[in-house]
Amino acid sequence: RDLKEPPPGRSCSWRFRVEAGTRVAFEDGACGAQAFLEGRDFGDFVVWRPDGVPAYHLACVVDDALMGITEVVRGQDLLRSTARQILLFRALGWREPCWYHCPLVTDEHGHRLAKRHDALSLRTLRERGTVAAALRCGWTEG
Structure with missing residues (x-):
């Protein structure tokens, strides 16, 4: 955690240090x-990967801020x-957007529909004539 230089011949990731006991609270639209607490829900996290690429959290924040995003769904x-x-x-002195975390689209067993599990995409369902209202009501093919 306190290493100042990477070991010779090795690259390292950069982490955002979170002070012990930090509490982050916000209102979510959905x-x-x-409220999340350091040590219970999260800790220090990677912001720059060893391969020289920004990590997910930093990339999202920079993109949202530079694009003027005010609402994240x-x-x-x-x-x-x-x-x-x-x-x-x-930390970067940027205004936070409003947050809205919606329920996931799931199958009949409650598992989220995901491409990595060969689930039908929303595009495929739409092309087959499935209407959005049917998905919201829990209708499935077959």
Whole structure:
């Protein structure tokens, strides 16, 4: 955690240090009041990868800030990530967007639809004539 230089011949990742006990609270448009605590919910996190590429949280924050994004709508599976991103917005002196974490689209067993599991995409469902209202009501093919 306190290493100043990488070992010879090795690259390293850069982490954002979170002070012990830091609490991040925010209001989510869908999920209501949220609070995450360092040590329980998250800790120091990578902002720059060893391959020289910005990590997910830093990339999201920089993109959102530079594009003037004021509202972020994404799945509930990313709710916990919001605390880290809020810390980055604050550290960089940028205004945080409003957050809205919507429920995931799931199959009949409650598992999220994901490309990596060969789930039908929303585009495919739309091309087959499935209407959005049917998805919201829980309708599935077959």
